[in-house]
Amino acid sequence: MRHAKLFSILISVAVLGYGAMGFYFLPAATFQGELTRMALLPESLFGWTKPQPALDIKWMRQAAMNEADVLVIGDSFSDGRIWQTKLTRRGLKVRTESWDSMRGVCADFMPWLRAQGFAGKYIVLESIERNLAKDLSKSVACQQMQYHAHAQTDTLRYPPTVSFDVNHGNYGGKLSTGFRTRLNVLDYERRSQAENFSTWTLPNDVTLARVNNGCDLFSHVRCNDALFLSYDQPGEVESSALKNIEILNARMNGVTLIWMFVPNKSTVYLYPGKQFWNEAEQRYGAPNLLRMMQRALDEKTVDL
Template sequence: MTPARSWLSCFVVGFAVIVAMLLVTLFTPAPYGDLTRIGRLSDAEFGWRAPPPVVEKADILGVPLAQADVLVVGDSFSMTHRWQSRLVQNGYKVSTIYWGQIGWLCEDFSSWIRKAGFRGNLVVVESVERLLGERLDKGAQCKAMVREPLVKTTPFLEPLESVPGFALNWSAKLTTGVITYANMRNVRQSSGDTVYSDETRVRAVKDGCKYFSHRMCDKALFFIEDTDNPPLQPVAVEQMKTFTASQPDFRFVWMVIPDKTTVYIDHEHAAGFSKAFKDSKLGPDLFSFAAEERERVRDFYFPNDTHLSMHGQLILGERMLESVREILPPPRPRTP
């Protein structure tokens, strides 16, 4: 074979391989869940199928800090403004700021937020279970807030309102389809837990099809940090009490959202903290709440994501509305 023919043969083979990889990737649905995207797994098998509730746009609008009755300090569980919408529907004016924007809750929090313009007296501190310990530890060590609060009146993230339809996956890397195919083949063949991209864990869920709507509902996806991070301890409750007592200008509701793994797999992961928090009356017991709603609501958490679904967010909003009403008398409900 001449050098020219050898080169042409190699080129043709290489071209055929690339075209095949491209076709596989183009026909691999673009992921719409954080855990499927991170783990490069298929939303055709792990994507939710139960249509989410639609919330009126007026109900997900926040207000400038100076107009707020309620200030929410939250993380990604508060970024869609869906749970807050239940407060807004009932007349409360809500501003939301995020841990990632402000850092920690430091000693001068009260003077800092007053200086920024907040005139209300109720603060809801929302944190997912796996990150609360670090946030409390860091807050206990800092004297002064160093960043200005940035309040957006619109949601930081807009959730999907329906399952995405078919579309060629042009934006993915060339290797995405092949990797997703290989990962899903491994998922189907494995009888135990498997981990993908060091962050997404596929785990068998007892009675999983009762809890989730996705096709492969005997298994679900979980964020590996849920179990890799140390469990919350009762000392965290004492830190919350200390901070609350140091800020007498405000009333606080602590909103601790349990990890998805705690809700569906390892119910005792933070049992000591959960009991101490429930006894403290610092906020609603969302661990028991999530255990109850898990049994009642399919896709209470997304099957392909680490967050509450929009079904779960609105149910959570009803529970938070109860807690807010216990402290702040309900204003007149917003009229349509």
């Protein structure tokens, strides 16, 4: 009996100790960004500190298909309707649809689109680099439109956060998350002090990499290092993508088609020598977003 009581006391002390330590570390596991959440690294080290430009919600309005001047088909980069405010501020009415809803720009796309009431003159096809080869090949192979309406397509969007306190935490998460975040911080501190440190691959598809002149480009505390998605490739975009652009261009009768290929974050900061954007610009007049972003970095634009 005495041993049983002692065992119970020890277990209780261990549980309370775990809880107290987890509660202590929990505020570090308050995440604002997707990459910090995936990597379990705190905003106090990798959260941006420079305030972002404020947006007025009135410019983020979703136009109906039959009133739109511009149709945007895109992925997560377009879903927030943020960059589209550059168009709405100029008086253009913009409707944004997702690739998930459209399922592709099929052979009968233009007749189908006109039947939906779209009378505009401009179509923007946006795709993030990691998805663009797949998006293009899927569209080329598609013969008949099968639109699948998404419940969030016409839902109101709100302006993104202008600023936040990177040191402010809360206690609403899991204790284990606080522990793991603290352990990752200790591991990072040890690794990053090595003279030859360049990259660290974390779980959940995140890579931390040292960036040349990083403190000229980022506002987070550990600005020499930045977080990237591990599955973003350093190599060129598949060569089939350029051929597929030509095929899809031929389907777009009666409209001005604008291709918007968004470079991966790792391409912008680590692998800027890729040639796909130069080729797409030369052959098809696609805006060279990689060059634009490189110019912004040359001008020391922070938190691009």
